[in-house]
Amino acid sequence: MSDLETLKDLLFGTEKQVLDSISERVESRELRSADVADILPEAIHASHRSGGELIKALREPVGACLQQEIRDDPQTYGDALYPVMGPAIRKYIMHALRTFTQQINEALEQSLTPKGLSWRVQAWRAGVPFGEFVVQKSLLYRVEQAYLISRENGLLVGHAQHEAARIKDSDAVSAMFTAIQDFVKESFSPDRTGRLESADMGEFTLWAVHGPHALLVCVIRGVPPRSLRADLSAILERIHFRYGDAIRTYSGDTASVPEVEEELTACLRLEARQDTGTANKGVSWPLLIILILVVGAFGYFAVTGWLQAQQIARLNAALTDTPGLYITDIYRDRQSVLVRGLRDPLAPTVSAVAAANGLSHVEIVADMQAFQSLDPTLLAQRAANRFGSPEGVSFAVEGSRLIVSGAAPVDWQEEVALAYRTLAGLDDIEFRMSPDERAEQAAAAPGVDLGQLDAIVRQLDGRAFYFASGTTLTAQSADALTAYADQLKAAAADLALLGRGLNLTATGFTDPVGAPEVNYALAQQRAEAIASALVELGWDGAIIARANPDRATDVSQVDPSLRRAIVELESVETETTQ
């Protein structure tokens, strides 16, 4: 060692050692790595807490690293992500299924079968959508066996089964399933990525759910719902999560996968049973009663509807057959029958027609517009109304011809002949009159004015003569009786020329004062007094005297004008004159 070195040791001995140590750590790659490794976690924490610079710095290289790794070894990352991807994908699918279920729900909204209603209540109580509940109840299944099979060698990792299920050798089944799968894959999957996922055997269905290292094969009795596959996937994911490496390297030692049977037993709890509680109960009385009520109501409405249809048909026929009614629409509106159409004012009302046909109990609402019917019957009636109908004259219509029959004055006939065209629907007229008697009479008695004679007779008919008391006429009536007798005789003489005569009837009246018997006798006497007086005055025709048969009841009424006798005339053929 030189003096200089010795001097350095003396002066900077301790510092030199420190410097040497630092130099050695800096120059040694291993020591530097160890130092960095020692403080790296703390440094990362500190950097992360102080801001986002570390993340920014690492983002690009770490991202590139991951991309490269995934590209180079996708299987490893797929296996690692399997337990995570399953739930995520299932969650998404569940969402889609829920939407689908809602659509089913809407489609089933109208299904109101008793079972449907019962299920609806049960779904409501269980808090699940109705459609989902229907699917659950419609599919009956039970997972009877579950095999967990190594994908590497086909060895059975675990097996669970219901007590009732019969199985010869689960290892052989496992191997055979693997062999079949290999065969199918090699035979039908060109790229050998295909998987045997289900197989049907009679009432059993085999479902295989594939994981990275093992597949779960379930023997299911019945028809499993699609949702069951998601449940089985969840179980397989749990098994992978718990036994990942043990399954991957499984070589037949069951001790390496402890309690895997318990995991598989979860599969056996997946089942949907038929509700046997309601089976074979026999007749459901509430349902039967509802059925009877429904059938009864249906029958009632059917019969009622038929009867109402018959009523409407009868009414329609009656209205259609009635002249002057034209029906455009007739239908039932709730409790009443609505009738629309046209009605001639001369035609009977709709209600009258209904009543005449025994349908008075039907409530009818008629909405009829007025019109003029050209029906012959109504045309004849309209003509009668228009021209009046003298006694013995009748109207009829044939086609558009008005036919007038009977006996009528010529002047009336002339009036009709001039005016009949004012009635719509008539363009011709025919008189079918009997011989005009008056004209014959006029010819027989040329000096007699028939019209005047009629007027005189009408004037003389019903003439009253008043009594002062007893059978004594008042002076005025006595004078009137004298003149009356003269007129009577003159008229009778004219009538005689025509071969006719007059029958007279004198009727006596009294006031109500006095005994009825006495009054009746007095009335008779008064009639006879008038008859006698007329005879005395020269009347030689027939005359009847009689007492008024009606007896007054109001005795307080004292009216002198009631003391009278009335003479009534009747023109008769001479042969019948009495």
Add this chain to the structure above:
Amino acid sequence: MTVVTSKVCIVGDFAVGKTSVVERFVNSQFSDKYLTTIGVKVDTKEIDLPQRGVQQKLILWDVAGTDRFGDTEFAYLRGASGYVFVADGTRPLTMGTATSLRDRAFEHYGVKPAVLLVNKHDLTGAWDVSEQRLKGLQAQFGSVFVTSAKTGAHVDDALTHLAELIVDRAIADQQ
């Protein structure tokens, strides 16, 4: 006793007696009727190996006879813990086939415990395997058994020996 399950593939040329060997081993039966195996047939057999403290359950994949493996046959061999190669002692060519199949299997899936059964020893008149040939096969396969599925001679011995080889191999792998 530990229960261990192992997959064992029975391979060999056509009509060398693979299925008969399995039937003899599993069910102690033999039938002269020849039935061609299509694809693969699976049987199981449990063997107690008390010296090793193991109960070995062999899953026997009786693969259809072939003189060369196709894709499907290779798929059947996947994950096998051991092989039983079977040859017909009355047909020397089948021994060559067994050797060829062994080489292909080992090449594809690695070397596994294996035994060779030279079968049909009961057909003494037609037997066509010299001692020298047997020694040559012994050198190739390690374990060669002259068997008769018909009489059952050495069939159980061969399969038991293979089971022991498999267990020993597993123990060695674990160590």
